[in-house]
């Protein structure tokens with residue numbers, strides 16, 4: 001039986017000032033019952049990382065960033081480096097979220113540079129992959145995801161691969177209220193695990209954390225987490241209020257993995 005730790009991650013996108021972030025975290029920590037088999041992660045806007053760091057340092061909740069520059073430092077106006085994120089308390093970095101790819105034109109090549117940059121600074125990348133609705137309807141789901149995985153993980157060693165989290169986020173499910181059914185998600189997650197096995201070997205594949213994202217909410221979390229290859233979730237909208245995110249973190253386990 002596999003015993004992968006669950007990872008429940010909130011992606012706050014461009015919501016919450018530093019003050020609002022602090023208020024959320026104070027309330028959240030008061031009500032959270034820590035469980036060793038579940039890791040909780042919050043990815044606030046970069047402007048909130050610094051104020052949350054001291055609040056979360058001795059807590060079971062981890063901090064992540066939503067984006068990173070592929071460069072070390074220099075004249076790159078508006079960019080934030082991996083070193084800065086790390087110093088501000090981030091342990092994870094979301095790389096290649098579909099909003100970055102589709103609104104800001106990030107290519108697979110750029111996403112790959114960001115994954116490598118994240119690893120270079122000892123942070124854990126969350127590499128996001130996922131198909132658009134028209135790609136799913138054209139039967140191209142796996143072709144698209146395989147390409148994103150293959151390009152996103154170019155040049156990554158087996159040792160580095162152990163630090164990488166993959167998030168399957170079908171674009172048609174993000175912010176639409178329309179989640180992938182647990183079975184549809186599970187099928188893709190299995191294919192991702194097979195891909196990791198072919199690329200990096202069995203041990204990496206079996207220990208890899210593969211998240212599902214796209215309209216995760218209190219109503220569907222229990223059934224999603226019951227799937228064997230869904231190791232956690234990346235939550236947007238439903239991570240923005242304390243009761244909703246708490247309910248997701250406190251999902252009812254039906255999983256054989258005992259998470």
Ligand code: PGA
Pocket residue numbers: 011169173174175176177213214215216234235236237238
């Ligand atoms: P959503 O966003 O939960 O609002 O669909 C998920 C994401 O973009 O990570």
